[in-house]
Amino acid sequence: MDYGCGKNAFINACRQEGFMNSYGYDQYVDCKNDNFRITDKYQNKKWDIITMWGVLEHLTAPISQLVGLKNILSEDGIIALTTVHIEGFIPYQHKPPEHTLYFTRESLYKICKLAGLTILGYHDYYMEQKSDIYLSILHRTMPDKYQKLISNNMPEFIEIPTNEVFLILGKNKENYQ
DSSP states (O other), X not given: OEETOTTTHHHHHHHHTTOTTOOEEOSSSOOGGXXXXXXXXXXXXXXXXXXXXXXXXXXXXXXXXXXXXXXTEEEEEEEEEEEEBTTSSSOGGGSOTTOSOOBOHHHHHHHHHHTTEEEEEEEEEEEEEEHXXXXXXXXXXXXXXXXXXXXXXSOSEEEEEEEEEEEEEEEOTTTOO
16 A cells, blocks of 8 residues: 555556555545545555655654554554655755655654654665766756766666665554554
8 A cells, every 4th residue: 555645656556567456545636546545445454565655754743644554554564665864865955845844863763663663674765867867967057168078978777866765664563552
């Protein structure tokens, strides 16, 4: 289940890969025919995997949202998510202002613990981008005299650092009731 699915792009990709039991939920966007509300027929379903791609930083009550997701997570299920953090590769002052919250490693551990979840994996998040696109972006930000010095001898795709982290969460057995 993709929580905060937007227009279901991730769910559609999952289904193209054969994961037909994939569904999206977004309280602000109509997720087409597969839209569901946690309060209806999926209320008692337990999910093995819940994803949240770039959602946590937009929530006003992340702990209660995480508790709600923990309650629909199967006993050995995981929550996989990305979120912004201020200790990343991109300096804090360059982060977009549209986010409600910004996290440090310590604050992420604290909110997860308060929600009864354990961080099983914590990794810097990179995006894969075509090198010619990345190079064109770099060229726009540098003086012309330096652009000629940089040639595209890069592989077709390169990993670019982001201002996000990738987390894997599981139920905290000590706090589970």
